[in-house]
Amino acid sequence: xxxxxxxxxxxxxxxxxxxxxxxxxxxxxxxxxxxxxxxxxxxxxxxxxxxxxxxxxxxxxxxxxxxxxxxxxxxxxxxxxxxxxxxxxxxxxxxxxxxxxxxxxxxxxxxxxxxxxxxxxxxxxxxxxxxxxxxxxxxxxxxxxxxxxxxxx
Numbered sequence: 001x002x003x004x005x006x007x008x009x010x011x012x013x014x015x016x017x018x019x020x021x022x023x024x025x026x027x028x029x030x031x032x033x034x035x036x037x038x039x040x041x042x043x044x045x046x047x048x049x050x051x052x053x054x055x056x057x058x059x060x061x062x063x064x065x066x067x068x069x070x071x072x073x074x075x076x077x078x079x080x081x082x083x084x085x086x087x088x089x090x091x092x093x094x095x096x097x098x099x100x101x102x103x104x105x106x107x108x109x110x111x112x113x114x115x116x117x118x119x120x121x122x123x124x125x126x127x128x129x130x131x132x133x134x135x136x137x138x139x140x141x142x143x144x145x146x147x148x149x150x151x152x153x
Contacts, residue, residue, distance in 0.1 A: 024058075024079050024081065025081070025084065025085070025122060026058040026077075026079055026089070026120065026127075027058055027059070027060045028058065028059070028060050029057070029058050029127075029142070030055060030056070030057040030058075030142070030143040031055065031056050031057075031127050031140035031141065031142060031143060032051040032052055032054060032055045032140060032141055032142075032143050033048050033051055033054035033055070033056075033110065033138060033139070033140055034047070034048055034051050034126075034139045034140060034141050035047050035048060035138075035139045036048075036106070036109060036110070036113060036136055036137070036138050036139075037136055037137045037138075037139065038135075038136050039134045039135060039136055039137075043136075046106055046109060048106060051141065052143075053067060053068075053069050053070075054067060054068060054069065054106070054110055055067045055143055056114075056140070057143075058077060062076055062077060062078065063075070063076055063077070064076070064077045064091060064094075066094060066096065066114070068096060068107050068110050068111050068114075069101040069105045069106070069107040069110075070099045070101040070102070070105075070107070071096045071097040071098065071099050071101065071107060071111075072096070072097055073094050073095050073096035073097065074094070074095060075091050075092050075093055075094035075095060076091065076092035076093075077089065077090070077091050077092070078090050078092070079120065085121060085122040085123065086119065086120060086121045086122065087119065087120060088118065088119050088120075089117055089118065089119055089120040089129065090117060090118060091114055091115065091117060094111070094114055094115065096111060110138075113129075113131055113135075113136065113138055114138075116131040116132045116133075116135060117129045117130070117131055117132075117138070118130060118131065118132045125141070125142060126139060126140065126141055127139075127140040127141075128140075
């Protein structure tokens with residue numbers, strides 16, 4: 001009986017680990033995109049000319065807001081920390097406005113990449129979002145004047 005109670009308590013504790021909460025290191029932070037690193041030799045790294053045009057804010061409530069060039073959007077996010085600086089991360093469906101942004105623009109690549117994010121790493125004040133199937137890494141810096149790691153929490 002005692003073992004059954006311990007197993008039930010452990011299962012209940014683990015069940016709460018998969019969603020974004022205010023204790024998550026991403027909750028309450030705002031980031032701007034600096035570059036998208038490709039894992040393919042044929043595709044060069046994309047440097048974002050104006051990082052302020054590509055932002056993500058991780059809400060304390062599991063909702064995220066986005067600016068993707070001239071478009072704005074929102075969606076859900078879920079993270080599960082594997083360590084204090086890394087873990088799994090996925091975005092739910094992201095609803096974006098559908099304005100045609102002046103070209104050249106990385107809006108299409110960024111929107112597609114956000115849907116493929118599977119994990120995060122916080123390193124030296126930078127947020128690295130790894131995409132599925134080694135398709136690339138999105139590199140983000142804290143939004144100046146916004147909230148970054150350890151701020152606004």
